Amino acid sequence: MTHARPAAAILSALLVATTLSVAPARSAENDDPIRLTLHDWTGQLITTRIMGEVLQKAGYNIEYVQADYIAQFAGLKTGDLHVAMEIWETTGRDALDEATATGKVENLGDSGMLAxxxxxxxxxxxxxxxxxxxxxxxxxxxxxxxxxxxxxxxxxxxxxxxxxxxxxxxxxxxxxxxxxxxxxxxxxxxxxxxxxxxxxxxxxxxxxxxxxxxxxxxxxxxxxxxxxxxxxxxxDPAWGSNPDMAYDCGKPRGPIWKVAWSGVKDKWPGAHKAISAFSVDNDEMGGMITEVDLDGKSVEDVVAGWMERNTDRWSGWIK
Structure with missing residues (x-):
């Protein structure tokens, strides 16, 4: 990924704390907030809010943090950030591979969506x-x-x-x-x-x-x-039609991944399990994005509707 920002500016460059939502603790392992990152496209706001709502139902304290898509990996490595719900194979694979290779960031599997x-x-x-x-x-x-x-x-x-x-x-x-x-x-x-x-x-x-x-x-x-x-x-610049330059091909295609600070599994094992279980498909997500971007509904209302329609489904994620 060519546009990653220097890791030295972890908090000043990529963290802006936003909504803090607290649910009464029922099954959470501790009261420390789990910080989920928010980015600048509608689908990611929806997936993150769904995950946050589900974790709140399990008693977790959730904090949403505005973060740069690529630069967020600096915060995930240090544990200043905890969960990123959408890393696209198409654009985020290089940064994901670098982060997971350090052992400080964990890939929690695909989101069910193909990018x-x-x-x-x-x-x-x-x-x-x-x-x-x-x-x-x-x-x-x-x-x-x-x-x-x-x-x-x-x-x-x-x-x-x-x-x-x-x-x-x-x-x-x-x-x-x-x-x-x-x-x-x-x-x-x-x-x-x-x-x-x-x-x-x-x-x-x-x-x-x-x-x-x-x-x-x-x-x-x-x-x-x-x-x-x-x-x-x-x-490898030698690959492809231009023997002197890389990137002489299209973008990769593949899953949209969920990633987390590697400490999540020990600090919040129940949340780790729930995030790993999260799954929606392209049609489902496309419909929700349409509701927000074209029908004028708020992300919060669309997420609330999804939660109401899918109680049995998300309840299984936090059992």
Whole structure:
């Protein structure tokens, strides 16, 4: 992961304490708060709040902490942070591997969701860029111009995610010699507001879209098919079409992982068991994200509805 921040700024760079919720202790091993990290996309807020609510039902003291997606690993290693509910195979694998190799961070298994994060375009753009979804279509000047804006012309414009998400898009453009300029959205909301606007106007747009999410459910479109990811692509410049540069392939795909400070299993063994048992699938999560982002419901209300509908399920996690 290229955008990780220095570990020296653990608390000042990545910790902002937010909501503190306390439930009457029933089965918790101690009263110390379990700190769950919150990030900047809707699905992660939902999974974290669900886990927090379930742990509260078991009597645990829960604290939610706003944290940078990659920089949070510094706090997980030291035990300043305790649980991160979504580390995506697509963008977080490098940081996860480094952290777990220290023995200070533990992978608690997959969340039940499978991640896709890749360049995406609306179906109406295929007429303007023949050859899609094959990535090589993007190498033509005509396709670049089809995706260009006044600011990037004659280069095409690719709207990437917030820089803190990682993903190596700038490196990918350079390694694959694509005539595109990467422009990073400031927030998750800005990213999809631009998609909404472009799609309604049938305007050119090429951007980072991920699943589980409402966007690929609502809009007709496709992900660009880059050379299939292999670990060597990110590590060995000799791999792939560009013998001198890494990242000449697409992003990896795979599970969304749950991770924790390695001390959780000893300090809160019941919580450790519950977090390990947590599981939701893509369709379920996509529906909840839709309720928040498109239907205007609050995360808290959507989580409360899920808790009410799934009592038997989450009760099994904390038995």
């Amino acid at each position: 896709v994060e890749e360049w995406w375009y609306p179906s109406y753009m295929k007429e303007l860029c023949p050859g899609l979804p094959n990535w090589e279509a993007l190498k033509s000047d005509a396709c670049a111009e089809a995706f260009a804006t006044a600011e990037t012309s004659p280069k095409g414009r690719y709207l990437g995610a917030p820089v803190t998400w990682g993903g190596y898009d700038d490196e990918r453009v350079e390694a694959l010699e694509l005539p595109f300029e990467v422009v990073h959205a400031g927030t998750d909301a800005a990213l999809f507001a631009e998609l909404e606007s472009a799609y309604q106007r049938k305007a050119p747009v090429l951007l980072w879209v991920y699943a589980p999410h409402w966007a690929p459910r609502k809009y007709q479109g496709e992900w660009v098919e880059f050379p299939k990811y292999e670990k060597a692509c990110y590590e």
